[in-house]
Amino acid sequence: YREFYQCDADVIGTDSLLCEAEIVLMIREVCKGLGIQDFSIKVNHRGILSGLAAIADAKGNETSLFVAIDKLDKIGDEKVKEELRTKGFSDKSIDRIFDILHFQGSNLNKLEMLNSKLEDTETGLKGVEDMKQIIELLSKFDLDAETIDFDIALARGLSYYTGTIFEVKINKVAIGSVSGGGRYDDLTGVFGLPGVSGVGFSFGVDRLYDAMEELKLFPEETDESTEVLIAHLDHETMLYGLKALKQLRREGVAAEIYPDTVKLKKQLDYANKKKIPFVIVIGSDEMKSGQLTFKNMKTGEQQQLSIEEILIQF
Incomplete structure (x- = not known):
């Protein structure tokens, strides 16, 4: 996935937390619309991560902490701890962090725990308060706790996200996240528009496709969208075929014309x-008479029909 397509949605110009809720709702609607039922939307807050860094005495070494804990679900506790030790974290600081990361409970239980643990960090408490408001807003839209997963270890977009961060994972599929995003307070400054807050997310189209393929969510008829192909024998008959193509499409028939002048068999x-x-096969005789060869590919039956008569078949 080093080269990929993605589709995005952003809200620019407001710091209202309602926008975060809207983003999460949009993610849910996209997944449901594609037939994906078993997925989780992981959420966290950059302020909470900063609070964790403060109680881990990670001043000046915050990025190392965030990068390490973000790997927790991939490499496990011991390797994360080993990485933190190599970055200069004491066992005491590591134990303090892991006590928080291993806390079991509902999303609100986790936030209450953090409210106590981060009480001396203003940035951390601001993150906790933001998350409480977002989860409260989402509860009004019947998003269940199984779909929304407040993940304290989630850390992404460290160089530009400043508030809430999101990540979407499709369960029971061996693919990483298919979507991610968050709030950025000054990313627009790169483009000459400083001080404009925004929040957004993007779906990795390639990852989403692969996940849907693995889950067999594509209906069989997606490979059968074209109803009729126009075949031609040379440049002149191709030009004639373009007129027929226009008429077919104008009447709502899913038609395509073969792009190259090659043998009819191909x-x-x-x-x-x-x-x-x-x-529809168009040769010089068909072009002169206006009676096109209309071939049923399932039965092999052929008829000589005008374009108007062909349209009646659909």
């Missing part, structure tokens, strides 16, 4: 491979 093989049920 064009028919293409139609069979794509499970296109009908082919």
Whole structure:
């Protein structure tokens, strides 16, 4: 996934936490709309991470802490602890952090725990308060606790996210996150528009496709979207075919024309491979008479029909 397509949604120009709730709702609607039922939306807050760094005495070494704990679900406790030790963290600080990371309870239970643990860190408490408000807003939209997972170890976009951070994982699929995002307070400054807050997320289209493929969520008919292929024998008949293509599409028929001038057999093989049920063959005789060869690819039956008569078939 080093080169990939993604689709994004952002809200720019407001720091209202309602926008975070809207983003989470949008993620849920996209997943449900694609037929993905078993997924989790992980959420955390950069302020909470900063609070953890403060109680771990990580001043000047915050990034090392965040990068390490973000790997927790991939490499496990012991390797994360080992990495933290190599970065200069004491066993006491590591134990303090892991006591928090291993806390079991509901999203609200975790926030209450953090409210106590981070009471001496203003940034941490601000993060806890923001998360409480977001989870309260989401509860009004019937988002269950199984879908929203407040994950204290989640750390992403460290160089630009300043508030809430999101990550979406599809359960029972061997693929990492398919979506991520968060709040950024000054990312627009890079483009000459400083001081504008925003929040957004993006879906990795390639990852989403692979996950849906693994879950067999693509209906069989997606490979059969074209109803009729126009086959042609030379440049002149291709130009004639373009007129027929225009008429077919104008009437709502899903039609395509073969892009290259090649042997007819290759064009028919293409139609069979794509499970296109009908082919219109245009040669010089068809072009002169206006009677096009209309071939049923399933039965092999052929008829000589005008374009108007062909349209009646659909």
